Amino acid sequence: MSALKVVALSGSLRAKSFNNAALLAAAALAPDDLSIRVVDYSAVPLYNGDLQAQGFPASVQALGSEIAQADGLLIASPEYNFSVSGVLKNAIDWLSRLNPQPFKGKPTAILSATMGPLGGARSQYDLRKIIGGLEANVLTKPEVFIGACHTRFNEQGELTDEATRKIIAEQMVALRNWIRQLGPRA
Numbered sequence: 395m396s397a398l399k400v401v402a403l404s405g406s407l408r409a410k411s412f413n414n415a416a417l418l419a420a421a422a423l424a425p426d427d428l429s430i431r432v433v434d435y436s437a438v439p440l441y442n443g444d445l446q447a448q449g450f451p452a453s454v455q456a457l458g459s460e461i462a463q464a465d466g467l468l469i470a471s472p473e474y475n476f477s478v479s480g481v482l483k484n485a486i487d488w489l490s491r492l493n494p495q496p497f498k499g500k501p502t503a504i505l506s507a508t509m510g511p512l513g514g515a516r517s518q519y520d521l522r523k524i525i526g527g528l529e530a531n532v533l534t535k536p537e538v539f540i541g542a543c544h545t546r547f548n549e550q551g552e553l554t555d556e557a558t559r560k561i562i563a564e565q566m567v568a569l570r571n572w573i574r575q576l577g578p579r580a
């Protein structure tokens with residue numbers, strides 16, 4: 395069976411982002427038949443309806459095609475002020491205006507990393523609501539909340555915490571199974 399393609403988005407643009415590092419860990423821990431690629435969407439401008447009226451920016455179109463062509467989506471976001479990060483919400487807002495809308499029916503898994511103890515639980519439920527509203531098929535379990543994230547990665551950004559490695563590996567297996575269960579993309 396050929397490898398399933400998953401596009402991964404980090405809600406943090408920081409070079410040393412723990413969420414980005416968690417996505418790279420997920421890519422390394424994923425089963426052989428799940429290929430995860432972290433996509434840089436930092437060129438997406440702030441949403442403005444006037445800009446959209448001039449035509450979707452190339453960065454938005456490119457991101458939309460990446461997601462549309464992928465078998466699945468993986469999103470890791472930090473929690474900012476009890477919700478998802480602004481950059482991620484901004485990108486989602488742009489993508490939601492595309493036709494066809496790339497989240498519709500897309501098998502999607504979510505994880506979050508924060509330095510606080512809750513691991514982004516509050517924001518993750520907002521993200522579920524947002525992309526659930528866009529008809530993504532969001533995987534329910536296992537949930538992955540990486541609390542005290544600064545203690546779980548080393549200086550090189552490698553995930554060293556065994557319990558976190560285990561739950562992420564389990565989530566990637568569940569995502570692979572979820573994609574296969576939902577069948578080929580429309």
Ligand SMILES: Cc1cc2nc3c(=O)[nH]c(=O)nc-3n(C[C@H](O)[C@H](O)[C@H](O)COP(=O)(O)O)c2cc1C
Binds near residue numbers: 473508513
């Ligand atoms: C603007 C802002 C707001 C934040 N709000 C929260 C919050 O509500 N809850 C929380 O647990 N952490 C909060 N944090 C801390 C982030 O979770 C922490 O900096 C995290 O490491 C950021 O993710 P990153 O490493 O992927 O950039 C906030 C950080 C920033 C910059």
